[in-house]
Amino acid sequence: MPPTITAFESSPDRGRGQARDMRVRWALEEVGQPYDVRLVSFEEMKQPAHRALHPFGQIPTYEDGDLALFESGAIVLHIAERHSGLLPLDANARSRAIAWMFAALNTLEPPIVELGMAMLVERDRSWYAERLPLLQDRVRVRLGELSRRLGGADWLDGTFSAGDLMMVTVLRRLNTSGLLAEFPEIAAYVARGEARPAFRRAFDAQLAVFTAASRS
Template identity: 45%
Template sequence: MIPTITTFGWVPEFARGFVRDLRPRWAFEEVGQCYRVDLIADSKSPEHRRLQPFGQVPTYRDDEVAIFESGAIVLRIAERAGQLIPAKPARRMRALQWLAAALSSVEPYVMALAVNDIFEADREWSNARHAKVVGDLKTRLADLEAVFGDNVWLDGDEFTVGDLMMISVLSELRGNAELAHFPLLSAYTRRGESRPAFRKAMADQWATFKAPAAS
């Protein structure tokens, strides 16, 4: 079967370009794999929760596996294609380490800012908490910036699943001034977003969300 992902058939405009089906879409484009998209309107339905117990998107299935979580999905796409993951064990494990770091060491700080300033902006404590959230994010971004030196990608000159996931996370700061304080990270994110596969994935996501809502 053609690998299939599940995502929303429609989201508000402010969310377009940020829904996490963008990550497997990008991976599919990088490895040249055709795929299908099943569109849903309600991620909390009993039917969808059988695939994704937390009521989120995306999910993934092929003729061997059915999984959820964007990091696991990207890893499956890469391993199935034999691309985006170096063959040598040391470099392979470093790529996987960066995929995990993007999701567990960087994204929580990015999401804390989004939760505070967007989703909970109307709470009485949001303004007071903003400085702390930004400070924590800047500390973590400074740690990441220190990694680069002259590297093009996280582990030198080879783009891997670690870069795909890290840039996906940093791209969530699109339109936010905080990333601009870190020139190496800003340039790194732009390099990733300029890849033809990323641009195609982004365009396809926007095209989906501009279509009529899934019934």
């Protein structure tokens, strides 16, 4: 039996591939591993049955035989360790690719999520106009640093890895922020990730879920 992941029954991003199941779908497509998807509603996510899989009541989860995992970073790493294609064979290069996974999730994603949340839920607050530039500048600092490290390279450290996969999905959260346009090398890097056939297959699969849900 293939592994089973969970995803939103109706994704709040309207199928733009910004929900975190996208990362797991993309990783599974890169390594050529078929998978099943169980869709969960917002209500189901907070029920004990789902919380037994995911203590924080979120998606994605990953079930494979006796193993149940949560956290997209952990799931992608688990897949990358068990199949070839997402981590270099050289031990040092492998550790560096994993470092980029953590950098995506712990250094880039937090200020990006803060900015996204503010644009979503703080628009009507009295402080929005004053605080927005502060949040944008925090993200700009990280994008500038990432851009300098990337330079003219295609990927963060040699060949495409799970580090790039996580970083591209994190950066895609900026799609509606206008900030990616300020960093052409980063925008090109994201576009390179999105152009990979495995990305396209994963994207189309999650979009099909949203499209079907909106029809019903």
